[in-house]
Amino acid sequence: MSRPHTSMSMNLNKTATVNETRIRVRYAETDQMGVVYHANHFIWFEVGRVELLRQLGFSYKDMEREDDCFIAVVDARCRYKAPVHYDDEVVVRTYLKHVREKVIHFGYELRKVDTGKLLAEGETTHIVANAKMKPRALPEKYMKVFRAAVGGP
Amino acid sequence: MSRPHTSMSMNLNKTATVNETRIRVRYAETDQMGVVYHANHFIWFEVGRVELLRQLGFSYKDMEREDDCFIAVVDARCRYKAPVHYDDEVVVRTYLKHVREKVIHFGYELRKVDTGKLLAEGETTHIVANAKMKPRALPEKYMKVFRAAVGGP
Amino acid sequence: MSRPHTSMSMNLNKTATVNETRIRVRYAETDQMGVVYHANHFIWFEVGRVELLRQLGFSYKDMEREDDCFIAVVDARCRYKAPVHYDDEVVVRTYLKHVREKVIHFGYELRKVDTGKLLAEGETTHIVANAKMKPRALPEKYMKVFRAAVGGP
Amino acid sequence: MSRPHTSMSMNLNKTATVNETRIRVRYAETDQMGVVYHANHFIWFEVGRVELLRQLGFSYKDMEREDDCFIAVVDARCRYKAPVHYDDEVVVRTYLKHVREKVIHFGYELRKVDTGKLLAEGETTHIVANAKMKPRALPEKYMKVFRAAVGGP
Numbered sequence: 137m138s139r140p141h142t143s144m145s146m147n148l149n150k151t152a153t154v155n156e157t158r159i160r161v162r163y164a165e166t167d168q169m170g171v172v173y174h175a176n177h178f179i180w181f182e183v184g185r186v187e188l189l190r191q192l193g194f195s196y197k198d199m200e201r202e203d204d205c206f207i208a209v210v211d212a213r214c215r216y217k218a219p220v221h222y223d224d225e226v227v228v229r230t231y232l233k234h235v236r237e238k239v240i241h242f243g244y245e246l247r248k249v250d251t252g253k254l255l256a257e258g259e260t261t262h263i264v265a266n267a268k269m270k271p272r273a274l275p276e277k278y279m280k281v282f283r284a285a286v287g288g289p
Numbered sequence: 290m291s292r293p294h295t296s297m298s299m300n301l302n303k304t305a306t307v308n309e310t311r312i313r314v315r316y317a318e319t320d321q322m323g324v325v326y327h328a329n330h331f332i333w334f335e336v337g338r339v340e341l342l343r344q345l346g347f348s349y350k351d352m353e354r355e356d357d358c359f360i361a362v363v364d365a366r367c368r369y370k371a372p373v374h375y376d377d378e379v380v381v382r383t384y385l386k387h388v389r390e391k392v393i394h395f396g397y398e399l400r401k402v403d404t405g406k407l408l409a410e411g412e413t414t415h416i417v418a419n420a421k422m423k424p425r426a427l428p429e430k431y432m433k434v435f436r437a438a439v440g441g442p
Numbered sequence: 443m444s445r446p447h448t449s450m451s452m453n454l455n456k457t458a459t460v461n462e463t464r465i466r467v468r469y470a471e472t473d474q475m476g477v478v479y480h481a482n483h484f485i486w487f488e489v490g491r492v493e494l495l496r497q498l499g500f501s502y503k504d505m506e507r508e509d510d511c512f513i514a515v516v517d518a519r520c521r522y523k524a525p526v527h528y529d530d531e532v533v534v535r536t537y538l539k540h541v542r543e544k545v546i547h548f549g550y551e552l553r554k555v556d557t558g559k560l561l562a563e564g565e566t567t568h569i570v571a572n573a574k575m576k577p578r579a580l581p582e583k584y585m586k587v588f589r590a591a592v593g594g595p
Numbered sequence: 596m597s598r599p600h601t602s603m604s605m606n607l608n609k610t611a612t613v614n615e616t617r618i619r620v621r622y623a624e625t626d627q628m629g630v631v632y633h634a635n636h637f638i639w640f641e642v643g644r645v646e647l648l649r650q651l652g653f654s655y656k657d658m659e660r661e662d663d664c665f666i667a668v669v670d671a672r673c674r675y676k677a678p679v680h681y682d683d684e685v686v687v688r689t690y691l692k693h694v695r696e697k698v699i700h701f702g703y704e705l706r707k708v709d710t711g712k713l714l715a716e717g718e719t720t721h722i723v724a725n726a727k728m729k730p731r732a733l734p735e736k737y738m739k740v741f742r743a744a745v746g747g748p
Contacts, residue, residue, distance in 0.1 A: 163492070163502075164326050164485045168319040168375055171728075174668040175317060175637040179470045182634075186469070186529070196469075197529040209633040213672040219728055222321055223492070223503040269630075269678055316645070316655075317638045324575075327515040328488075331481040332623045339622070339682070349622075350682040362480040366519040372575055376645070376656040422477070422525055470634060472627040474681055479623050528627055 152287015154231045155188035158249060161224045171219035177256050178212055181244045184230030185260070188242070192281050203275055204266045207240060211261040218248075218255050225249040229289050235282040237273045238264050245289050305440015307384045308341035311402060314377045324372035330409050331365055334397045337383030338413070341395075345434050356428055357419045360393060364414035370407050378402040382442055388435040390426045391417050398442050458593015460537045461494035464555060467530045477525035483562050484518055487550045490536030491566070494548075498587050509581055510572045513546060517567040520550075523560050531555040535595050541588040543579045544570050551595050611746015613690045614647035617708060620683045630678035636715050637671055640703045643689030644719070647701075651740050662734055663725045666699060670720040673703075676713050684708040688748055694741040696732045697723050704748050 159180055167173040185207075186196045199205045220226060227247050234241040239261065246256040264274045274282070312333055320326040338360075339349045352358045373379060380400050387394040392414060399409040417427045427435070465486055473479040491513075492502045505511045526532060533553050540547040545567060552562040570580045580588070618639055626632040644666075645655045658664045679685060686706050693700040698720065705715040723733045733741070 160489075162485060163320055163488055164328060166321040167316055168321065168323045169665060169667070169728075170321045173317050174671055175634045175641075178634040178637065179468060182469055183466075195529065206628060208628070208678075209675055211672070211674050212633055213670070215670050216668055219667075223501065269628075313642075315638060316641055322512060322514070322575075327518055328481045328484040331484065332621060335481075335622055336619075348682065359475060361475070361522075361525075363522050364520070365480055365522075366517070368517050369515055372514075376654065422475075469626055470632050473622055474625040474627065474629045476627045481623060 152231055153188070153192065153285040154229050154287070154289055155184060155191045157184050157187040157228050157230070159183065159226050159228060161220060161222050161226065163222055166222045171221060174214070174216060177214045177216070177246065177258065178260075180226070180228050180246065181212075181214075181230070181242070181258055181260060184228035184244055185242055187228075188230040188232070188285075192285055194278065194281070199278070200267075203278075205272070205275065205278070206265045206267065206269070207262040208265045208269065209260055210263050212258070213260075214256055214258040216256050218253060220246070220248075220255050226255060231289055232282055232286045233259065235274075235279065235286055237279070238271055240264065240274070240282065243289065305384055306341070306345065306438035307382050307440070307442055308337060308344045310337050310340040310381045310383070312336065312379050312381060314373060314375050314379065316375055319375045322372075324374060327367070327369060330367045330369070330373075330399065330411065331413075333379070333381050333399065334365075334367075334383070334395070334411055334413060337381035337397055338395055340381075341383040341385070341438075345438055347431065347434070352431070353420075356431075358425070358428065358431070359418045359420065359422070360415040361418045361422065362413055363416050365411070366413075367409055367411040369409050371401075371409075373399070373401075373408050379408060384442055385435055385439045386412065388427075388432065388439055390432070391424055393417065393427070393435065396442065458537055459494070459498065459591035460535050460593070460595055461490060461497045463490050463493040463534045463536070465489065465532050465534060467526060467528050467532065469528055472528045477527060480520070480522060483520045483522070483552065483564065484566075486532070486534050486552065487518075487520075487536070487548070487564055487566060490534035490550055491548055493534075494536040494538070494591075498591055500584065500587070505584070506573075509584075511578070511581065511584070512571045512573065512575070513568040514571045514575065515566055516569050518564070519566075520562055520564040522562050524562075526552070526554075526561050532561060537595055538588055538592045539565065541580075541585065541592055543585070544577055546570065546580070546588065549595065611690060612647070612651065612744040613688050613746070613748055614643060614650045616643050616646040616687050616689070618642065618685050618687060620679060620681050620685065622681055625681045630680060633673070633675060636673045636675070636705065636717065637719075639685070639687050639705065640671075640673075640689070640701070640717055640719060643687035643703055644701055646687075647689040647691070647744075651744055653737065653740070658737070659726075662737075664731070664734065664737070665724045665726065665728070666721040667724045667728065668719055669722050671717070672719075673715055673717040675715050677707075677715075679705070679707075679714050685714060690748055691741055691745045692718065694733075694738065694745055696738070697730055699723065699733070699741065702748065
């Protein structure tokens with residue numbers, strides 16, 4: 137599900153972490169155009185985000201429950217490169233683009249599993265907040281690991 | 290949005306309350322069969338449920354927040370009579386079928402606004418619970434009004 | 443993902459096919475009650491249905507595209523036994539309850555993977571239709587296999 | 596539902612069209628953070644888009660069916676300014692930012708109805724395609740009206 141690799145673009149000297157999670161397109165995710173409805177890509181990005189955290193040793197569930205740390209979306213964008221079809225197997229490639237104390241920036245690529253074709257690219261920006269949606273700093277245990285994982289696809 | 294009327298079938302001697310709420314079918318709700326995906330009917334039933342409560346003088350939001358009263362679904366059923374299409378205007382007709390201290394039973398009809406055609410029929414059964422999902426009795430202020438509103442379409 | 447087994451209840455003398463498909467609960471599937479919103483169970487049932495077909499050697503995608511065979515829902519029901527939480531791993535156990543020329547009846551169980559706890563039970567009834575939503579008979583190649591797979595959990 | 600007005604920023608000499616469509620937040624649209632899940636904003640933007648077209652005299656349903664004209668999303672972005680809560684009434688303000696023969700650019704504002712508070716801002720870019728997802732030019736009858744409607748909020 138994961139593939140650490142060296143990115144030549146933004147992070148010359150370090151190893152970035154990219155999570156790869158496979159998703160099988162559900163019938164419910166299609167619309168009458170015969171392709172996946174575009175809002176679902178953001179749901180898949182979130183699936184990738186959670187799996188990237190898991191790969192880094194964290195459970196987002198526990199971040200919320202035990203550390204009162206919520207990763208609230210403040211900006212989300214997707215560029216759709218090709219239609220996605222029912223029953224397709226797609227891989228969400230998720231990585232950390234930037235991490236600061238109160239802001240986390242994720243990047244995503246969506247590719248068709250069998251051909252590797254690029255289906256979509258995206259980014260989301262998140263602020264760290266507590267259960268009452270007040271901004272707070274990311275605890276050091278996350279910060280350390282996130283910083284080491286920053287990179288590109 | 291509402292139409293109190295006399296039901297001859299189940300409630301010979303009283304006036305039942307039926308809420309009528311209109312919904313415009315969203316593109317996101319269709320699937321590649323070119324019709325509304327069947328899980329959405331349950332979301333519309335919930336919209337009808339909330340509007341029936343509002344018609345009866347209650348806000349479900351406040352039921353949860355102020356009275357620690359959650360209406361958790363334990364059984365849901367829908368019989369699909371005709372496909373529903375994108376951009377159709379449909380009316381959800383919601384009514385209370387039975388009310389007991391800890392169990393509430395709602396009924397629904399889904400009809401096309403312009404023709405009155407029956408699109409679906411459904412029922413949901415709910416238990417009354419607190420925020421921790423423990424069963425509790427429905428407060429008397431709701432019980433009194435709900436009992437008076439029980440009836441059929 | 444699959445487990446053929448002998449059901450003692452409805453099918454004394456034959457081996458029923460039960461598909462087991464795992465699903466990781468998505469954040470998008472929760473609601474503010476802190477549990478999975480009840481309409482999502484029907485989406486998961488559909489995921490199970492498609493995987494049962496795949497296990498039987500068929501692709502629902504091809505059924506639609508190559509054989510002009512749509513499995514349209516006419517009745518859907520779910521009994522909710524326990525709340526399902528974010529990030530839980532659940533298994534959908536799907537089986538064929540009855541098959542006739544124009545009507546197919548599926549059954550479902552939803553269980554928590556780690557404890558085996560029953561989370562929900564459901565059934566859906568489908569008619570076989572063509573792309574224009576006209577009823578049609580199920581082609582023999584499906585009928586033969588479906589009949590042999592009928593059984594209980 | 597609509598409010599034509601003069602925008603001073605981008606369109607000094609003409610009247611831009613802004614559609615205002617109200618949406619009541621559904622329980623299904625919330626997540627366990629107690630606010631609306633962020634992918635739903637894109638669904639609401641689409642509702643606004645369709646209503647803007649209706650206000651301009653067109654039915655998107657007919658655009659697809661009669662004119663073989665699909666407005667496929669190629670880029671979508673949302674900036675989240677404030678959390679949206681269950682049962683809130685929100686207004687989607689939709690306007691055309693740019694229109695070219697094969698590309699249409701919409702802008703959106705999401706505001707709370709009672710306070711006018713800005714909840715989110717967004718944009719989507721669409722290409723005009725036929726039913727087979729091949730790019731095509733927007734028919735002149737749309738182009739003329741769309742061009743006249745371009746403006747800002």
